[in-house]
Amino acid sequence: MRPLEGIRIADFTVHAAGPFCTHMLSLMGAECIKIETALRPDIFRKPHTVYGRAGAATFDQVASNKLSIRLNLKDAEGRELAKRLVAVSDVAAESFRAGVMARLGLGYDVLAGVKPDIVMVSISSSGQTGPDSHFAGYAPLFGAWGGLGYLTGYPDGPPVEMRHVMDHSVGMNAAAATVAALHQRRRTGRGAHVDVAAREVASSIVGDTMMVAAAGGYVERIGNDDHRRAPHGLFPTDVEDRWLSLSVGSQAQWRGLLTVMDRRDLAAAPQFETEADRHANREALARIVAAWSAHQDADTAVRRLQEAGVPAHISWSTEDIAADAHLRGRGAIVDVTESGGAVRAAIGRPARFSACDEPAFERGTPRLGEHEEYVFGELLGLGRAAIDDLIDRNVIH
Amino acid sequence: MSTDGPLAGIKVVECAQGVAAGYAGRLLATMGAEVAMIEPPEGCALRREPPYLDGDGLQSALFSYLGADKRSVVLDLATPEGRRDLAALLTDADIFLFDTPVDARPALGLDEAALRRGHPHLVVASVLPFGAFGPKAGWQGEEINLIHASGEGYLLPNGLSVDLFPDRPPLKIAGRFAEMQGGVTALFATLAALWSGEGQTVDVSVQDANVAIGAFAIQRLGDGSVEHRHERNFRYGGVIECRDGFVELLTLEERQWQGLVELMDSPEWACGPGMDDPAARSARGPDINARIRAWAREHPVAELVARAQRLGVPMAPYNTPADVLSDPHEEARRLFGEVDIAGVGPVPIQTAPFRFGADPLAVRRAPPALGADQAILERSRPREARKVNA
Numbered sequence: 001m002r003p004l005e006g007i008r009i010a011d012f013t014v015h016a017a018g019p020f021c022t023h024m025l026s027l028m029g030a031e032c033i034k035i036e037t038a039l040r041p042d043i044f045r046k047p048h049t050v051y052g053r054a055g056a057a058t059f060d061q062v063a064s065n066k067l068s069i070r071l072n073l074k075d076a077e078g079r080e081l082a083k084r085l086v087a088v089s090d091v092a093a094e095s096f097r098a099g100v101m102a103r104l105g106l107g108y109d110v111l112a113g114v115k116p117d118i119v120m121v122s123i124s125s126s127g128q129t130g131p132d133s134h135f136a137g138y139a140p141l142f143g144a145w146g147g148l149g150y151l152t153g154y155p156d157g158p159p160v161e162m163r164h165v166m167d168h169s170v171g172m173n174a175a176a177a178t179v180a181a182l183h184q185r186r187r188t189g190r191g192a193h194v195d196v197a198a199r200e201v202a203s204s205i206v207g208d209t210m211m212v213a214a215a216g217g218y219v220e221r222i223g224n225d226d227h228r229r230a231p232h233g234l235f236p237t238d239v240e241d242r243w244l245s246l247s248v249g250s251q252a253q254w255r256g257l258l259t260v261m262d263r264r265d266l267a268a269a270p271q272f273e274t275e276a277d278r279h280a281n282r283e284a285l286a287r288i289v290a291a292w293s294a295h296q297d298a299d300t301a302v303r304r305l306q307e308a309g310v311p312a313h314i315s316w317s318t319e320d321i322a323a324d325a326h327l328r329g330r331g332a333i334v335d336v337t338e339s340g341g342a343v344r345a346a347i348g349r350p351a352r353f354s355a356c357d358e359p360a361f362e363r364g365t366p367r368l369g370e371h372e373e374y375v376f377g378e379l380l381g382l383g384r385a386a387i388d389d390l391i392d393r394n395v396i397h
Numbered sequence: 398m399s400t401d402g403p404l405a406g407i408k409v410v411e412c413a414q415g416v417a418a419g420y421a422g423r424l425l426a427t428m429g430a431e432v433a434m435i436e437p438p439e440g441c442a443l444r445r446e447p448p449y450l451d452g453d454g455l456q457s458a459l460f461s462y463l464g465a466d467k468r469s470v471v472l473d474l475a476t477p478e479g480r481r482d483l484a485a486l487l488t489d490a491d492i493f494l495f496d497t498p499v500d501a502r503p504a505l506g507l508d509e510a511a512l513r514r515g516h517p518h519l520v521v522a523s524v525l526p527f528g529a530f531g532p533k534a535g536w537q538g539e540e541i542n543l544i545h546a547s548g549e550g551y552l553l554p555n556g557l558s559v560d561l562f563p564d565r566p567p568l569k570i571a572g573r574f575a576e577m578q579g580g581v582t583a584l585f586a587t588l589a590a591l592w593s594g595e596g597q598t599v600d601v602s603v604q605d606a607n608v609a610i611g612a613f614a615i616q617r618l619g620d621g622s623v624e625h626r627h628e629r630n631f632r633y634g635g636v637i638e639c640r641d642g643f644v645e646l647l648t649l650e651e652r653q654w655q656g657l658v659e660l661m662d663s664p665e666w667a668c669g670p671g672m673d674d675p676a677a678r679s680a681r682g683p684d685i686n687a688r689i690r691a692w693a694r695e696h697p698v699a700e701l702v703a704r705a706q707r708l709g710v711p712m713a714p715y716n717t718p719a720d721v722l723s724d725p726h727e728e729a730r731r732l733f734g735e736v737d738i739a740g741v742g743p744v745p746i747q748t749a750p751f752r753f754g755a756d757p758l759a760v761r762r763a764p765p766a767l768g769a770d771q772a773i774l775e776r777s778r779p780r781e782a783r784k785v786n787a
């Protein structure tokens with residue numbers, strides 16, 4: 001049995017962060033019912049010209065493994081059906097701007113009225129409270145607000161934009177907090193309104209730097225440098241744009257690197273003797289390593305470095321990742337068959353469980369409204385005629 | 398209002414040298430679990446990791462951030478007594494969170510078979526750079542290796558940085574981004590395993606966690622598109638330099654673009670023929686961005702962001718850490734608690750990036766001194782052992 005089997009989620013989320021949260025919960029075995037309407041499709045279902053491409057942006061990954069129903073939440077009857085669905089669910093998840101669910105008549109107070117121990121998860125840019133709580137935002141804005149963007153970049157360059165990994169970091173935090181709230185419910189019988197602010201997730205990632213700044217310390221962007229390790233960073237190999245990532249801290253790692261580089265002579269060089277020496281002279285050291293690495297086959301170099309106990313890995317492209325036997329063997333990358341029959345690589349479970357090692361995926365992206373018979377019929381007990389009537393009147397739409 | 402946190406009553410034993418497992422433990426602790434760090438006599442490696450809070454290199458900011466709300470117990474696992482004490486602690490625990498390398502586990506009695514046999518009730522969470530299973534299970538990986546093993550490293554930087562420095566190597570995200578993702582994923586997976594009620598082993602890999610959060614790159618590969626940092630830009634917007642700093646601008650919806658035109662006081666170039674067509678604008682992206690960049694350089698960050706948000710234009714300031722610490726929004730949400738660091742004094746510390754109601758979780762304890770909580774051993778030791786030690 002998958003760990004969260006038996007948990008049901010009424011999923012009102014849109015875009016990336018929210019749907020990724022519920023997708024993660026579904027990969028752990030929760031039943032996730034995605035609520036959409038043809039009136040206002042998820043922005044990620046639509047083509048995105050801002051990316052300079054015509055295809056739908058990114059919908060399949062976060063929508064897969066879910067059940068799909070249509071529900072018009074602008075309609076009073078639609079909202080009543082939403083409440084009935086929440087009443088038979090454990091979790092209600094949403095990622096609108098703060099206040100939108102309340103204006104729809106589906107705020108936490110209302111949902112707790114129909115299901116007293118509901119765990120409601122609200123994911124927003126700046127949280128449910130505070131002067132900026134109404135702010136609109138996307139992943140790159142979260143990273144900027146929270147300080148992560150400012151700290152990322154070349155020392156002599158501007159800050160750097162965080163993309164989807166920022167959305168999904170928020171979703172992963174929200175998924176973890178949801179399970180924590182379920183534990184609290186199990187212990188106390190109480191539900192909770194879980195509030196996840198994306199900008200707070202961004203700042204949490206550089207929480208140590210915040211403390212340094214507060215204590216009056218030096219905080220700037222350091223690019224690929226490390227505060228103590230050297231050599232540290234990306235080094236060229238014999239193929240253009242194929243980079244070797246390398247991190248050397250301890251004396252043992254330093255000796256390992258010198259062995260692989262066949263430069264044991266440098267072990268006696270006073271400017272590289274200790275970790276502090278190497279860090280102080282890291283630019284000269286980087287030039288020596290780059291001169292060596294530029295003639296190396298990346299895969300061979302990484303294998304030899306790892307055998308010598310040196311942390312190293314190629315800077316992998318997405319193609320490298322999708323093809324990797326290690327990731328596929330772990331179920332981190334799986335093949336998913338979409339309803340049209342196409343097979344695509346997708347991310348699988350984010351961790352392995354000894355009690356249940358089944359693949360986490362059950363289905364690809366659902367068609368809009370594909371599971372209405374089960375949800376409205378079986379779960380909510382509506383007959384065929386009643387469902388058809390709701391469809392005719394655009395309540396289910 | 399309850400003050401005991403959502404995970405009150407859950408007992409965790411943590412044996413971590415790295416950031417990922419340490420961060421999972423920190424979030425468990427701040428949510429109310431009792432987390433006992435098992436440290437070797439010289440202290441866990443994170444205690445010596447820069448950056449530091451003091452000038453003397455004694456108080457690691459990273460350790461202080463990850464160690465808050467935890468307890469510290471020193472055990473020498475190289476000795477039979479140390480291993481016996483650990484076993485006693487595990488008998489009493491719900492979760493064992495550890496990042497001991499796979500090949501070092503059998504000698505410490507921490508291999509999977511031994512743990513399962515000795516503690517069948519326990520959720521054992523192994524958190525390693527590349528996981529505990531598979532051909533790379535024994536590989537070492539520091540932050541820079543992990544972010545590049547997971548795809549996002551190769552795709553950075555983007556936008557303004559890659560325009561300015563097209564020939565430089567890829568760039569990591571600041572701090573311990575990949576390892577922190579591993580920590581949050583470990584937290585999620587461990588709590589899910591505990592929810593199931595079955596004692597079991599959870600195998601978390603920092604690489605898997607980051608491949609998961611890079612989901613869309615994998616998806617786009619399935620759509621037939623291989624992303625590269627040189628092409629992976631929004632057509633316009635992104636990092637924009639202002640008179641006194643930088644903002645992030647992203648207009649995905651038509652009404653947001655219209656808001657941006659209004660924000661720029663409807664310049665002629667933005668209102669010309671074809672500019673109301675998103676596809677045509679997309680084709681002219683670099684030209685449009687040059688004009689946005691020229692316009693923004695004349696304006697201060699605070700004024701632009703305030704007006705943009707009023708007009709429904711998604712824009713945010715690139716806040717420095719000091720900006721975040723003093724932001725009225727973060728202040729209103731009481732995002733930062735306070736811990737007392739020896740030799741430094743009270744320092745604000747972020748509680749958790751999520752809350753379970755209107756109030757934030759509280760950070761209740763300063764990071765412990767090494768071995769500050771040896772007393773925990775007394776209550777978990779088997780009776781005979783207590784006598785021997787008495």
